[in-house]
Amino acid sequence: MNEEIGSRIASLFFGLFMFFFGLPFTLVPFLMFSDGAIDINYPFESLFMIAFTIPFLMAGLFVQFMALGLIRAGMSGTVDPTSIPRELPPGPDALSITEHPDQSYIGEYLRQPEAINGRDWYKKPAETKRLYYYAQNQGGSAGWSLDDREDAGSRDWFDGGWLPYKGFEIPLGRKQWNVDDGKWVSIEESEPKDAKKWWQ
Incomplete structure (x- = not known):
């Protein structure tokens, strides 16, 4: 197994770990909504709970966004620099x-x-x-x-x-x-x- 394949596998597994690590943070607002913690009959308490859940949601989305980038890099690998077509005619010899x-x-x-x-x-x-x-x-x-x-x-x-x-x-x-x-x-x-x- 060469270095590139090992790096791709590590990136893939670390990306999956980070995705599921961020998942509970992303789900916090939805769990609170479904549990009835936010009630329109109590506007001030509901507003506080919404403000309380926003950092969890943003942190979870940020971690999962980074994780998806790692997973994508692990699946696609790196581009061979010599495979990119020449953009201009050959230059000076x-x-x-x-x-x-x-x-x-x-x-x-x-x-x-x-x-x-x-x-x-x-x-x-x-x-x-x-x-x-x-x-x-x-x-x-x-x-x-x-x-x-x-x-x-x-x-x-x-x-x-x-x-x-x-x-x-x-x-x-x-x-x-x-x-x-x-x-x-x-x-x-x-x-x-x-x-x-x-x-x-």
């Missing part, structure tokens, strides 16, 4: 990071054949450093990430910084990334070093 507080991220990045989260992603040749779009697959904020770990784009990793952005275009230019207290990162379009001209 290569990018060059010319400014970054961590010198190891500076250099050429090549566009990879498949898309991640509907966008192009780029990888440094012979290294694990990559530029990809994170689409809030595991929470956090959507945006472009720089990281040095192997991943399909589902994790909120950004050791090299991240740039909050919800568009589809590559963040070209000199921008202030969330890295080392807001340092600048410059990304430029470039041509692969091994690309040959038509006359060569």
Whole structure:
């Protein structure tokens, strides 16, 4: 059993537990109505009982709403970032990071054949450093990430910084990334070093 299946089963069972945990709170007002605790002949007492039951009802509905989200996540699972279709035509074949507080991220990045989260992603040749779009697959904020770990784009990793952005275009230019207290990162379009001209 892999990690994803185990996580889905845990989410499903915890969601079911939370749903039934919140059920008594949700049922309190209805039980009081059916028991005759609220009588229109005693308006002040009835108003007090209604006000008394509202927090129970709201708490129960809140817990059950969260539980339904967990159950849904457990049943559907996570979306494979590489299965999301590309939203735009393929971008530049290569990018060059010319400014970054961590010198190891500076250099050429090549566009990879498949898309991640509907966008192009780029990888440094012979290294694990990559530029990809994170689409809030595991929470956090959507945006472009720089990281040095192997991943399909589902994790909120950004050791090299991240740039909050919800568009589809590559963040070209000199921008202030969330890295080392807001340092600048410059990304430029470039041509692969091994690309040959038509006359060569």
